[in-house]
Amino acid sequence: MRRSAVVIAVVEVTVAPLIPPLMPPEQGEGNGRRPGVLRRPPLPLPDLPIPRAGSSVYGLAAIDVSGRIADRMIVRALGWGGGTRLHIYESAGLIVVRLDPQGVFTLTGQGHLHLPAAVRKWCGLKPGDRLLLAADPDGGVLVVHPPAALDAVVAQIHAAALGGEQHE
Structure with missing residues (x-):
């Protein structure tokens, strides 16, 4: 019976410290500190998200075979009800829906x-x-984002976030 030797290689992995190391004092530091005393640099602060400024309400809904979209939360946020007259048109690949007393389209019952x-x-x-539904209750407008428009927006945001990397 033949025995084999097993060799295990250990690789050193360096992990960045959570607390910054002590730093020697800067030359000519005249801030009232004792000379030669080590100090730590300030901890890095995370970037905080920008607070929301708008009042838009968002929804996601599927379109049925008759072309209907059902999202009660969006309709309620806009203050629309069954029979509300609307103007519907396409603009730059998006569908814009506005309240219009003379509109030829209406919400269903x-x-x-x-x-x-x-x-x-x-x-x-x-x-x-x-479809992504973006309602602006203050402006009384609903913008419907079809999949093609979403693909373009998401690709642009991902390219910026990933530094131009392509992921498929």
Whole structure:
């Protein structure tokens, strides 16, 4: 019976300290400290998120085979109800919905938004597509973001966050 020797290599891994190391005093430090006393630099502070400035309300909903979108929270935030007259149009790949007393479109009795076939076609929408709904209650407008528009925005944000790296 033959025995083999097993060799295990240990690799040193350096981990950055959580508390910065003591630093020697700077030359000519005249801040009232005792000369030669070691000190620690201040701890790094994290970047804090920017607080929200707007009052937008967001939702995610699927479009059905008839072109209807159902999201009660969005409709409620806008103060719209069944029969509310609307103006619906496409702009820069997004669908804009505004309150319009002369509008030819209305919310259904159940409060569903029915997107016209022409708008669905212009934006390449198919039944089952999930849409980002962004309501601005103060402005009385709803912007519907189709998947193609979301793909473009997300790709741009990810490129900035990842430093131009491409991930698939």
